[in-house]
Amino acid sequence: MELTNLKAITEGLLFASGDEGIALKQLSAILEIPSSSVVHIVEELKYDYENTERGLMIMQSHDVFHLTTKPEHSEYFKKMLETPTSSKMSQAALETLAIIAYQQPITRTEIEEIRGVKSDRPVQTLLARSLIEEVGRRESIGRPTLFATSKDFLTYFGLTSLEELPPLPESADTEDVEQEADLFFDKFNGQIDEDVTK
Structure with a gap:
């Protein structure tokens, strides 16, 4: 070659x-x-x-x-993160957000085990939008970082607490649960964009 x-x-x-x-x-x-x-x-x-x-x-x-x-x-990348954007979150970011919201606190590896694909970029996107935050480290080998939703997450979705998240079907399989969560977050994705651009 x-x-x-x-x-x-x-x-x-x-x-x-x-x-x-x-x-x-x-x-x-x-x-x-x-x-x-x-x-x-x-x-x-x-x-x-x-x-x-x-x-x-x-x-x-x-x-x-x-x-x-x-x-x-670096100063330009900082400006990019600080500049309001009207672009919608990707499906990967929505899936990752749904997993974190319902399984928090959770590590990146655990997120990837559920999604079945690498999740570095979606996690970085959510951190940049302040929808999730680092909340500590798992007491296991390598002490991986734990992620959870932030106060901004509640604000963006118009929630007062995590208890207001719609319940997921207990008897459904994993795919159904993920679809339910994705539908919820996709419904409010446009609302996030409106809030970010205000």
């Missing part, structure tokens, strides 16, 4: 790995090339980012690579 294709694939893998990044050994196994070749490709990508007007850079922590934004642009 040509170096250009390998660079493009590596860049895509770095992006897809999100906050966790991707290890050298994993890249080597996926691309089916020696670790030394992976290092060469990553160095090429680093050079491209550093020597062109790009907004991204590659960070390395031990043997794990991360694709991240440049620190000199």
Whole structure:
């Protein structure tokens, strides 16, 4: 495979790995090339980012690579989080919010076990909108962060307490429960957007 294709694939893998990044050994196994070749490709990508007007850079922590934004642009990302938006939350964010609301406090891993997919981005979206917050750590291996809904969550949904959340059917299967919760939050998604833009 040509170096250009390998660079493009590596860049895509770095992006897809999100906050966790991707290890050298994993890249080597996926691309089916020696670790030394992976290092060469990553160095090429680093050079491209550093020597062109790009907004991204590659960070390395031990043997794990991360694709991240440049620190000199941080003020603009802060403005983005502070700027009101009228865009609706994604289905992934709504699903994640429903799970947190009904299962809180809950860890990211537990959320992902329920959804069956990675949930880094939806969790970050909800944190950025102040709909959820970190409330401590689970007393287990690695002491993972626990998430719960915030006071803003109640305000946005017009609730005075979590007890006002609609009850979920006890006898239904997991899929039905998730659909019930999703329908509730989707119903109020437009209301959230109106509140955020006021």
